[in-house]
Amino acid sequence: MESILALTHADESGSLTKASLEIVTAAAELASRFGASLTIGIVAPDAAAAAAIPAPAGARLLAVTGEAFAQPRYASDAAACEALCRTAQATIVLAPADSRFARVLAGVAHRLGGVIDTHITAIGGAESVEVTRWFYRQRIEGILSRETRPWFLLLEAGLHAAFAAAPADAQVEHVPVELPALRTTVSGLRAPAQGTQTIRPDAKLLFVAGAGWTKKQSDGKVRAAEAGELILGFLRLAGASLGSSKSLVDQGGDGQPVLPFLTHMNQIGQTGATPRHAKGLSTCCHGEEPHVVGWRFIGERRAISLDPNCGWTRGKADVVYVADAFDVMAKLNLLLDARKG
Amino acid sequence: MGNVLHIVVCAGTVPDPLQTLEPITGPNGPGVKNEMMLPAVLDPWAASALYEAANLAARNPGSKVWLVSLGPKAKLQQVMMTVAQKVSFELVPIDGPLGGFTDAHATAAVLAEAIAALPGLDLERLLLFGGWESATRGAGVTLQLIGERLGIIDQFQGVDQIDFREDGSFEVLERVEGGKHQASVCMGTPAVLGWATGNLAEPRNNPQTGMANMRTIMPALQRAKPAPLPANGLRYISVALPKQQRTTRVEKDMTPDAIARELVEWIGAE
Secondary structure: OOEEEEEEEEOOOOOEOHHHHHHHHHHHHHHHHHOOEEEEEEEEOOHHHHHOOEOOOOOEEEEEEOHHHOOOOHHHHHHHHHHHHHHHOOOEEEEEOOHHHHHHHHHHHHHOOOEEEEEEEEEEOOOOOEEEEEEOOOOEEEEEEEOOOOEEEEEOOOOOOOOOOOEOOOOEEEOOOOOOOOOEEEEEEEOOOOOOOOOOOOOOEEEEEOHHHHOEOOOOOEOHHHHHHHHHHHHHHHOOEEEEOHHHHHHHHHOOOOOOOOOHHHEEOOOOEOOOOOEEEEEOOOOOHHHHHHHOOOOEEEEEEOOOOOHHHOOOOOEEEEOOHHHHHHHHHHHHHHHHO | OOOOOEEEEEOOEEEOOOOOOOEEEEOOEEEEOOOOOOOEEEOHHHHHHHHHHHHHHHHOOOOEEEEEEEEOHHHHHHHHHHHOOOOOOEEEEEEOOOOOOOOHHHHHHHHHHHHHOOOOOOHHHEEEEEEOOOOOOOOOOHHHHHHHHOOOOOEEEEEEEEEEOOOOOEEEEEEEHHHEEEEEEEOOOOEEEEEOOOOOOOOOOOHHHHHHHHHHHHHHHHHOEEOOOOOOOEEEEEEEOOOOOOOOEEEOOOOHHHHHHHHHHHHOOO
């Protein structure tokens, strides 16, 4: 019989992250389906935060607390997760595929003689656990199973509702951790030096700028400055998150005109991010396969392109407007501004 | 700068991103149809790691870069014809299977064994580089597993920048949620760095660098040892292309005003 451990961690405010609460829901569902025992493991800087977490009835609560766990770091987080896993003795370990746990859990799986699979998008199976994940950068979907235990599964965000309940009645068991000598100090977070924060993971809309914005326009001139104003204006008015194709991001290195607020962090696609927004609007981008694999989890897709035969028209977007993005975006910004007005 | 670094870059080959991929299931499990025939490139994020490694080695005299790569010898040779012209390195090829459906734990075991056996490698000076995820399996776990096998507990993933200091310590910027970087300072090597894009442009091809590299690459390829990868209890139930075809409405005659009005409606209240 399987036993389930949900690994969670607190954020800087001391509360469990949203992704962690989603894992609690996923673990509770899995435990219910397989009649398995459920343990929640928490990594948090202080004991009070650990005691305040919501948890399903009947779940065992384990916590590793201390100042060393206030910030993400491989050596301390791996030691914390290893201690939680050894105490829980679970056969299946679920955790969010966020940067903190993605950094350490393969190492923890190795320490426990287990195996790991990441970027899980569904957990199924009737007799045994089967998981779904993507291969070749979201181009091939596979369903797999493993015999080895413990089996660590890192789940993508947004697959389950965040667990919501009053703090659990169960006593939190504090698990001691023997830390190795810590040679890494976390200094803090830095936003890329681009002036405006353009990446907004919680936005409903993804706006993607392609290389066409900085090419010669119909009047024979490059209008990169105007493009920048239109794009930033739209982001402000629509509350959208900004993505880019690889070619536009790479142009800076080739000495071509650039949009100064774009960095590799904005890049979507085969060598960039795979964001999750309800809607996506592509502009001045050809919609070729290496870029569009980054749109796999975008629900509704529209594109503005001058090319009526671009990749978006071949079943990759819901609507393609064959038009000049400069003209459309200028009108769009006016309408959005008037509506806000 | 006076840090002598031993930088080992782990990088595989992947099908050129512009190629159409079709999954098939054969007697040895799933694979990509005609994958051996498809044009291949060095894994993009691992390539970033290689360029960063070469740049770091050039700024720290006495440093050395190894490129450890697991794949069919013929495919490695094909990819090296281009990669060898970019930067200087010593290739350590391992003749193994191709593709993203192999087990990461088995892959890591083979790579760790090869790295530990590198002649002249000083583990205390080691920086283990690679892409934070491959463009095939895309699990982002192989480097961590190698690091654990080599006993390295300073690991960083999604790295975009490393800055060395005079005392041998270095600052690392790792990608985290919300389009931000986490900045950390590590006291020194050894460390594992899984690179994202980094900040360097792809180096231009340099035939002289290519000729110098190929003198050692061809003999190394001939000596490459075969390394079968066990499945480790991994069982595939299915592999398939996603059902992604949409019915696209192409609007060729709408005015910018009409498009803008429709988009405002579509975007909805924000």
